[in-house]
Amino acid sequence: xxxxxxxxxxxxVQEGEDFTTYCNSSTTLSNxxxxxQRPGGHPVxxxxxxxxxxxxxxxxxxxxxxxxxxxxxxxxxxxxxTDVGTYFCAWGFQKLVFGTGxxxxxxx
Amino acid sequence: NAGVTQTPKFQVLKTGQSxxxxxxQDMNHEYMSWYRQDPGMGLRLIHYSVGAGITxxxxxxxxxxxxxxxxxxxPLRLLSAAPSQTSVxxxxxxxxxxxxxxxxxGPGTRLTVL
Numbered sequence: 001x002x003x004x005x006x007x008x009x010x011x012x013v014q015e016g017e018d019f020t021t022y023c024n025s026s027t028t029l030s031n032x033x034x035x036x037q038r039p040g041g042h043p044v045x046x047x048x049x050x051x052x053x054x055x056x057x058x059x060x061x062x063x064x065x066x067x068x069x070x071x072x073x074x075x076x077x078x079x080x081x082t083d084v085g086t087y088f089c090a091w092g093f094q095k096l097v098f099g100t101g102x103x104x105x106x107x108x
Numbered sequence: 109n110a111g112v113t114q115t116p117k118f119q120v121l122k123t124g125q126s127x128x129x130x131x132x133q134d135m136n137h138e139y140m141s142w143y144r145q146d147p148g149m150g151l152r153l154i155h156y157s158v159g160a161g162i163t164x165x166x167x168x169x170x171x172x173x174x175x176x177x178x179x180x181x182x183p184l185r186l187l188s189a190a191p192s193q194t195s196v197x198x199x200x201x202x203x204x205x206x207x208x209x210x211x212x213x214g215p216g217t218r219l220t221v222l
Binding site: 006030031033035041042043044045048050088090092093094095096097098099100101 | 139141143148149150151152153156158164166167198200205207208210211212213214215216
């Protein structure tokens with residue numbers, strides 16, 4: 001079956017450093033969504049990518065979908081303490097499947 | 109709009125008890141779903157619905173029942189609670205079940221089964 005790995009599981013950075021999380025699939029994905037969940041909170045939608053090689057930016061966040069649609073990344077430039085949380089990738093249609101998440105801790 | 113609401117926020121059950129987790133949305137969304145989130149894991153889909161009267165199983169449906177009699181409500185029933193069902197439960201909705209749409213999540217219900 002389809003397997004998607006999300007790495008790293010955890011990352012601790014100093015404020016101002018960059019951060020990247022990756023989702024890697026063994027098969028081609030139709031789409032990829034990214035969510036952020038603050039500690040004690042619920043997942044909040046960030047973005048969806050559907051096209052091969054697609055790149056989207058939201059302020060300090062850059063999202064990429066690989067050319068083969070088997071991998072995706074979320075890059076945060078110059079992290080801030082407000083970026084703390086767990087970032088999930090998700091994919092699918094009707095039966096949405098979530099990755100295991102990358103927990104980001106930012107020290108001031 | 110209130111968005112997606114869930115009740116209760118917290119619940120403690122004894123093994124074997126039954127209960128219903130409530131979920132409602134006021135965005136006229138066709139698609140609704142239930143997830144559970146366990147420590148260190150992502151969200152796993154329990155059941156979903158693409159419209160009133162239509163439900164289907166997700167990845168981990170055993171021990172849970174759902175029904176969708178109205179567009180707004182999608183309750184999740186635990187038939188006979190087990191400690192393995194201790195988890196945080198999230199309800200989510202999206203505009204349509206016919207395309208990939210962003211999911212709007214409720215605040216969650218934290219359930220402990222003793």
